[in-house]
Amino acid sequence: MVRPGDSLSAVFGGSWSVIAQLNGIRAPYVIYPGQRLATGHGGGGGRTVTVQRGDTLSGIAARLGIPQSRLHGYRSGNPNRIYAGEILTY
Structure with a gap:
């Protein structure tokens, strides 16, 4: 609260x-x-992944075996613009 x-x-x-x-x-x-x-710690899995230099959202999703739409937390709000060091949840 x-x-x-x-x-x-x-x-x-x-x-x-x-x-x-x-x-x-x-x-x-x-x-x-x-x-x-x-x-996000209740029931949603609460898993995270840190964006590495050269990563794309679609590439991260493919690597994790999940739909891209499950990745959240990129500060730009634009799935085509993510930044190294961002911590995404899925």
């Missing part, structure tokens, strides 16, 4: 973009005290 003064980046660190996406938060700096946030 969000407490006064919390921010996604302070609470969740590098995975704040994943939390924003899971909760449909468009402006990640706007969260409210008392708000409950899904973290």
Whole structure:
């Protein structure tokens, strides 16, 4: 649950973009005290993969044997633009 003064980046660190996406938060700096946030750790598998230089979303999905649509957490919001070091969930 969000407490006064919390921010996604302070609470969740590098995975704040994943939390924003899971909760449909468009402006990640706007969260409210008392708000409950899904973290992806309940029932969804909660697996992660770190994007390496030269990776593509379709390539990662193929390597993992999953549909590309199961990969979440790329900060651009564009599946054709992912960055090395991003942590994606599936």
